[in-house]
Amino acid sequence: MNDPNGLIFYRGKYHLFFQYNPEDNQWGNMSWGHATSTDLINWYELPVAISYTATHGIFSGSAVVDYFNTTGFGSLENPAMVAIYTQHQHDGLRQAQSLAYSTDEGLTWQHYEGNPVLDLEMKNFRDPKVSWNTVNEAWVMSVVKPEEFTVTFYQSPDLKSWELLSEFTNKNGTDGVWECPDLFPLPVNNNPDEIKWVLLVSVNPGGVTGGSGTHYFIGDWNGKEFTADDRTTRWLDYGRDNYAGVTFNDAPDNRRVYIAWMNNWDYAKEIPANPARGTMTIPRELSLTKIDNQITLIQNPVYEINKSKINDQRFTITPSATKSGIRFAREDGASFDIGYDSQRKEIYVDRTHAWFDINSTSVHAAPFVATKPFEIRVTTDYGSVEVFVDGGRLAITDLLLPSSSTWSTTPF
Numbered sequence: 001m002n003d004p005n006g007l008i009f010y011r012g013k014y015h016l017f018f019q020y021n022p023e024d025n026q027w028g029n030m031s032w033g034h035a036t037s038t039d040l041i042n043w044y045e046l047p048v049a050i051s052y053t054a055t056h057g058i059f060s061g062s063a064v065v066d067y068f069n070t071t072g073f074g075s076l077e078n079p080a081m082v083a084i085y086t087q088h089q090h091d092g093l094r095q096a097q098s099l100a101y102s103t104d105e106g107l108t109w110q111h112y113e114g115n116p117v118l119d120l121e122m123k124n125f126r127d128p129k130v131s132w133n134t135v136n137e138a139w140v141m142s143v144v145k146p147e148e149f150t151v152t153f154y155q156s157p158d159l160k161s162w163e164l165l166s167e168f169t170n171k172n173g174t175d176g177v178w179e180c181p182d183l184f185p186l187p188v189n190n191n192p193d194e195i196k197w198v199l200l201v202s203v204n205p206g207g208v209t210g211g212s213g214t215h216y217f218i219g220d221w222n223g224k225e226f227t228a229d230d231r232t233t234r235w236l237d238y239g240r241d242n243y244a245g246v247t248f249n250d251a252p253d254n255r256r257v258y259i260a261w262m263n264n265w266d267y268a269k270e271i272p273a274n275p276a277r278g279t280m281t282i283p284r285e286l287s288l289t290k291i292d293n294q295i296t297l298i299q300n301p302v303y304e305i306n307k308s309k310i311n312d313q314r315f316t317i318t319p320s321a322t323k324s325g326i327r328f329a330r331e332d333g334a335s336f337d338i339g340y341d342s343q344r345k346e347i348y349v350d351r352t353h354a355w356f357d358i359n360s361t362s363v364h365a366a367p368f369v370a371t372k373p374f375e376i377r378v379t380t381d382y383g384s385v386e387v388f389v390d391g392g393r394l395a396i397t398d399l400l401l402p403s404s405s406t407w408s409t410t411p412f
Helices: 303-307
Strands: 004-010 013-020 031-037 044-050 056-065 081-089 095-102 118-122 126-133 138-145 150-156 163-169 177-188 191-204 213-221 226-228 243-247 257-261 284-291 294-301 311-317 323-329 335-341 346-350 363-367 374-381 384-389 394-399 408-411
Touching: 004 081, 004 243, 004 257, 013 044, 013 056, 013 257, 031 056, 044 081, 081 126, 118 138, 126 177, 138 177, 150 177, 163 226, 177 213, 177 243, 177 284, 191 226, 191 243, 191 284, 213 243, 213 294, 294 374, 294 384, 311 323, 311 335, 311 408, 323 374, 335 374, 335 384, 346 384, 346 394, 363 394
Parallel strands: 004 056, 056 126
Antiparallel strands: 004 013, 013 031, 031 044, 056 081, 081 095, 095 118, 126 138, 138 150, 150 163, 177 191, 191 213, 213 226, 243 257, 257 284, 284 294, 311 374, 323 335, 323 408, 335 346, 346 363, 374 384, 384 394
């Protein structure tokens, strides 16, 4: 499995669709897998939702619930769940956006007979994220022209006919193709009268630690154009293993919940299969706050983690003249460090001694100036660590050697 797709909350369940090869443990035969959860932590895997065909793969996209029956696929009493995905020709010559719909909560799907609904006759044109935009009072799609470093915005009354609104690019920014965009509003400091818009864009290669990574822009949306406050490259995560993440549509209580694929295309095919390859990050709740008069994206594990058995710990790091932090060790000899380097003014994860025999950087750092003790939150799972620094203003996500053994901790 790789990219999360079609994240949607409907009738008490979170639906996670995802890029999936149902026949092998390497990339290929791209289809939409499907899992559901009532608490974002415990997931129940369902049969393949949308399968590849003899001519096309089902690449990344999104899902909505058509409550107003704008498509006519369902009814007001039983609205359709509609998937908007990239239809990828197996010969690699064309990508276009297509629809499938379900009237039984995502268990079975029917392809729209008018597919594709948006076709620019381009080789690379993919990853539509669609939601009902309250500014436009219409469906709005964010979709990328990957090799042009461009997010294109379209509007539709019915998900079938699409009108071009505008394009956003940052051609002098990061290297690597753009993928998996997501545009959404968030209040600043929980103030409903101060709304900013966030645009997530994954890049590969060109990530902050090499290979895959995700950056974002904060700005405004006027119903036609996204205007960034500035073009500074802000990284969502400073680890190696957070890519292609998007947020749930229709999450209750206006929550903005994010999930990403926890891997990196630099070595995704080399990770040993046991027997599967691929996993997701812990779901994270996103918010905006002002730090030193700058609006900053905050991310923390969803509160549901507090009632789970997932290893979720908090530590205080007191800066020293050199390095200080926490060492995590297992009985099998594996260990990793989370530390603060006062000389370099960085918070870092060093997984050198808890990593596969795979060529990759093992020390991943984020710029952070600490003049007093600060808290880190550390979530460890079967083969991963996710670090949230100082209330979630920074995150570092890294894969580790998998083991069911627990980690002991020692300050240094």
